[in-house]
Amino acid sequence: MSTQKALILEQAKAPFVLDTVPIPSPGLGEVLVKVKASALNPVDCAIQAWGIIVTSYPTILGRDIAGDVEQLGKDVQGLSKGDRVFFKSQFFRTEYGGFQQYALVSASSLGKVPSHISYDQAASIPLTFTTAAVGLLPEKPHGAGLSPTLDPSVKFPNESALVIGGGTSVGQFAIQILNFLGFKTIITYASAKHTDYLKSLGATHLVDRSRFRSITSAPIKTVYVAVLMPMPGTQDAGYACLAPGGQMIVAIPEPVKREEDPEGRRVIGINASAPYYAGFMDIMWKKLPKMVEDGAVVPNRVEVLPNGLVSIVDGLKRLQNGEVSGVKLVVHPQETPIGELTANLECLMNTVRQHTV
Known part of the structure; x- marks a missing residue:
């Protein structure tokens, strides 16, 4: 053998x-x-x-x-x-x-x-793109339901999103997916040394937490926390930015537990290998190579x-x-x-x- x-x-x-x-x-x-x-x-x-x-x-x-x-x-x-x-x-x-x-x-x-x-x-690409994608795209409750079929015609031209940890591998792909979906404003917290690169991927603003509200007054309905081992308070900061009815995706299987929110905000934890993503994964692998070829996804x-x-x-x-x-x-x-x-x-x-x- x-x-x-x-x-x-x-x-x-x-x-x-x-x-x-x-x-x-x-x-x-x-x-x-x-x-x-x-x-x-x-x-x-x-x-x-x-x-x-x-x-x-x-x-x-x-x-x-x-x-x-x-x-x-x-x-x-x-x-x-x-x-x-x-x-x-x-x-x-x-x-x-x-x-x-x-x-x-x-x-x-x-x-x-x-x-x-x-x-x-x-x-x-594979793991970290998948981690970003399964949080943002598949149907609720396991995803945010933004585009379960990766339909290029689905756009969100009037919406804003926040990515915490935009410099991470997962964060870079979350920014690109939101850009693919046509989000008007994509704000990210990340090291300033990555500013030009993250803007080339689709981020519109790279900011300190304190400057967040000076950039947009629009409600933030999508927050992605792309940090595997976040500092204390990271998820709280993301949650505090959510508008009523908004969704925060966290790139770990067990995010901070939260009581039922009277304003309809929800938190989604990610396990990229979970069986309930199987149908979406079939769709994703059919479309991902072409997205990379076309430059919609950059390694x-x-x-x-x-x-x-x-x-x-x-x-x-x-x-x-x-x-x-x-x-x-x-x-x-x-x-x-x-x-x-x-x-x-x-x-x-x-x-x-x-x-x-």
Whole structure:
């Protein structure tokens, strides 16, 4: 059986271990992908550090993947070996994660990479675009219901929205989705160093919290909190901006609990892998590649880490320590130094074992 290199989380809150595992075979309706780029996300840090979300170990993390179709499972149509594809890892199981050199995916849950973007750029999109999209677009109660079919004719030309954390990967995509929907005013709280870039994505104003009401007197019916680990009071600040009947989307599954609001305001927590989004996800993956091709969705800016899988642990530490801003960290699993690993595998594995995020 052929083997590959993978970064494995053997149990909850354990250090990562670099090891050799079998290359899986695609099942019915599945595709085996040679992983050319895999992006790091704060949720990877949270799973390893806090033991959340994942219920079965060992597991391989890495939710954002881009690569080449290597093998087709039974009944897969519309794809060929060598096609460039990008996708969000569907399950927290070893065969599906991106922190390895080959991964499985359902053929219905991927898109072809547009020719004008790189694997690295493509890998910056799936998870964080999905997180932004499922909060804003699907039908209520699990989404804000702004455009469940991603119909380009649906516009909100007289409405204003606020994105807290616009410089994050999720925040950048929330801004772009609101721009796609034609919102008149898109205000964001983010570091001033990102002003020009966020305006290029569709933000109309980047402000301090204190200046918010000097920009628009229009009611804010849509607030997106795009911060995975928000500071105390962040959700309160967003909620305080909501007009009666407004909706605040929070990019975590369990936002601050709120009593029933007499003015009809509501809070939506996001779990991008929840089964009730399945129908919307089918629609999204049919339309997302064309949106990227047309420039309606722009990938995150990326920073590529050297030495493939070996660099993931240090990259996740940087994320956890708040040392990454405005870019997506990406690794190339195929560039894991195989020759060096052959000679010094135990030394490298011990080094990885000694680090914890």
